[in-house]
Amino acid sequence: MKLTVDQDLCIACGACIDICPEVFDWNDEGLSQVIVDEVPEDKEECAREGLDSCPTEAIKEI
Numbered sequence: 596m597k598l599t600v601d602q603d604l605c606i607a608c609g610a611c612i613d614i615c616p617e618v619f620d621w622n623d624e625g626l627s628q629v630i631v632d633e634v635p636e637d638k639e640e641c642a643r644e645g646l647d648s649c650p651t652e653a654i655k656e657i
Contacts, residue, residue, distance in 0.1 A: 596634040597657045598642060600627050604653035611645035611654060618642045627653070 598618070600611075605626040611619040612627055617638050622628040634642045646654040 596639050596642065597632070598629045598634060598646065599655050599657050600629055601653045601655065602626055602628075604651045606651055606653075608650060610648040610650070614648055615641035615645040619645055629654075 600619070602622075602624070607621075607626050609621075609627070612621065615638065618629060618631055618634055618641065619627050620630045631638075646656065
């Protein structure tokens with residue numbers, strides 16, 4: 596599974612980072628970013644929860 600965060604939609608709420616810090620973290624602009632190329636299988640459930648928690652739907656599966 597691969598994810599991306601649309602920087603134009605991210606409002607820096609931090610929900611995805613709180614839910615799955617192994618996959619999401621802050622970037623230099625204070626917005627969320629995906630920090631892995633491919634989500635490890637054992638982190639897919641929390642990554643999906645992070646995606647589902649995004650209030651602006653900025654996180655997309657690619």
